[in-house]
Amino acid sequence: MIGRLEAALDRRMLLGMGAAAGLGAMLPRLARAAQQPELIPQVRAVVERWVGPGKFPGMVASLGLPGREPEYVARGSEGFNDADPVTADSLFRIYSMTKPLTGMAAMELVAQGRIGLDQPVADVLPEYAHMMVQDEYDGSITALHAALRPITMRHLVTHSSGIGYTIIQQGPIKALMEDKGLVAGQISRMKLPGLFRGEPVKGLDLFARGLAQVPLVADPGTRWSYSMGLDLMGRVIEVVSGRPFDAYLQDTIFGPAGMTSTGFRVSAADAHRLTTNYAAVGGVLAPIDEGETSIYLDKPAFPFGGAGLVSTPRDYDRFLRMLAQMGMIDGVRVLSESAVRMGTSNLLPPGVLVPEMFGGPSGFGAGGRVGQGAESGLYGWSGAAGTVGMVDMAQGLRSQIFVQFMPPNAFDLLPEFQKALKADVLAILEKH
Template sequence: MTRESLQAALDRRMLLRLGAAAGLGTMLLPRLVRAAAEPDSLPQVRALIARWVGPGRFPGMVASLGLPGREPEFVALGSEGFVDPDPVSPDSLFRIYSMTKPVTGMAAMHLIAQGKLGLDQPVHEILPAYRHMQVQDSYDGAITALHPAPRPITMRHLMTHTSGLGYSIVQQGPIKALMEEQGLVAGQISRMRFPGLFRGEPVRGLDVFADRLARVPLVADPGTRFSYSMGLDLMGRVIEVVTGMPFDAYLHETIFAPAGMTSTWFRVPAAEAHRLTTNYAAAGDTLLPLDRGETSIFLDPPPFPFGGAGLVSTPRDYDRFLRMLAQGGEIGGRRVLAQAAVRTGTADLLPPGVSLPAMLGGPAGFGAGGRVGQGAEAGIFGWSGAAGTVGMVDMVRGLRSQIFVQFMPPTANTLLPEFQAALKADVTALLETR
């Protein structure tokens, strides 16, 4: 046996072991072994990105697909901005916004697995200000017609958007105005106040944020309705109180450092500003610079570490997070999260009788900060960001997929639905029997 054939045999055995650890069926494993040898596993995605990058489209974007236990295949094309000539790469920095939520959710699940929190523990046991909450009599109605919450908000509710807490990017009417007036806004976007995108000045300090949010009426009774919320931002404060550490420091020590995520921050260091992409506002077919990398608001200390929308990361770093989940909490031979935390956090945690809105696709549930597929999508966990990023992990097959681009709102064109279709075609081709 030659050295090359021996290495190939060892690679196949390693893939089989990792696949077995991921719970892959014996019928699927040989197909993934063959897929690992494919020189290009993303021809449809590659063609899609070629169509969407260039003059009149986007300056650049990155996509990836990772097989079980393998480094991902990246597709990167273009530059980090229309006036930024640096090539976009797996190490370019992107604002991932709500893809922060699964990170915060898994940090909470780790504490639950350690017995330091309970999944159905009332939040008021950690944050007493949430003991006696008031609820709007009608969703987005008057903020004076209220009733006492019939049950406490729990940790489960915070992670699954069933707490009844509002969100200034979702709510309408007087409660939206109240939240913006109190600085209870969802993250930061730009130094410029673009109409339709400026959400108000955020309150400073995670402790102050939590105290003010407790005084705002809930929009629904806890545990009765999925309503996208600031629950994961509030979870950041819960984690601070339970661990006695600043939330951002806890994430670094517990997840980022042990997982080898060296480029994931709430604040981008000045020395790394050259890697930060430009974010754009989509106005019809025109992209207007919203937040340039070299002068980005993410170079400043944030008002507080937004557990629901605050992180900047790279495609390489976020793939390590997804790969760590796919491998049950381990990566690089090191355990990062408890296996029970990953198993439970990537499963459906919605309270009985609560379902996702049809607009989020179905059938589906919701786990620790991310959507959980059901039916044909069973085992797929992940979430997207407000500036066009998506990260998913298939907990059944051990696959990870991502796309990173920067424009708001991400529904301004058909790029992301087209990416999902191209990715599905490529994955189907890899897994089909030959």
């Protein structure tokens, strides 16, 4: 259920935001609009309309012009029972917006020559040398055939590996993965029907070994299927670098990029900054993970490279701005230019297409959707609790919205946001 709902957000939001940001050669004029007293009045109106009693406790949206700090719109509080004002420094569960960060970390290793984009994963993790594949997608887990080709690093970062995902798969393979603790991140201490994903296996190494024992849902390189490929890439990075995956991200991306509030765990001292996550039930928001008692205060079972990070609007904008500036921010080189260009380009194997429900037709890069045609230059992804982040690599424009509710298409907030964002960008162009 969660996978389908997240897919709907990916389709509706990234395509819509792509239309807003992919406005062609006129966008460089946005840089001259930086002196405007307000860049996003329509977005502000949407945020204000959706924040309040009976709606959302708070949310943050932003628009960043090339090379500049973004304009933030922040309204409301961090929860209905949390009076702290929500700000650009409030902590949000970004779920699948973790994937681009893991993907870019992998691209840096490719750029350094430490792994190859088309290198078999089995070269690093030998247990993946002889994978079996379901004869029928989501069918029997005993009617299998040997994989036609090895899983490669390219396959992991583009969801073309054939690895399954408990938020997507159905039937016996979903049950098998859940029984083995091969689940996608964490949501709440409450074991809620439809949201509880099972108890995850303890340790990224054990996760990787267990996943190798599960049949693939498709032959590698033949089908785009949303997967735990980026979670497995975390283990690849760990083995290749010789450092724990979470420490590697901290030392190579978060620290150099000045992302001071991004990580897989929230400290007790920062619990007051963590927003509340809600489940939308019959149009009513019910708290499922409050900041002061959040499951994110505990050490996670392992660092989920596909869905495990908590971040802030300010931090994630720094990531997007760093990408837009080809790996540089504030005079610091975080990633090589070649890694950024590679990761934000279309890396899909020939003949593999992104399904329409996930934003296709489009390309796919390192953990994020890549626009094509009129959307050329766009790169970004969304999260299962209502967060979206994108960057126009051609023009340097970044946009985000941060809110916390599941499923993220339970309300019309996000489509309204995309419409308002487009209106604001067009208004800036008309004036300049």
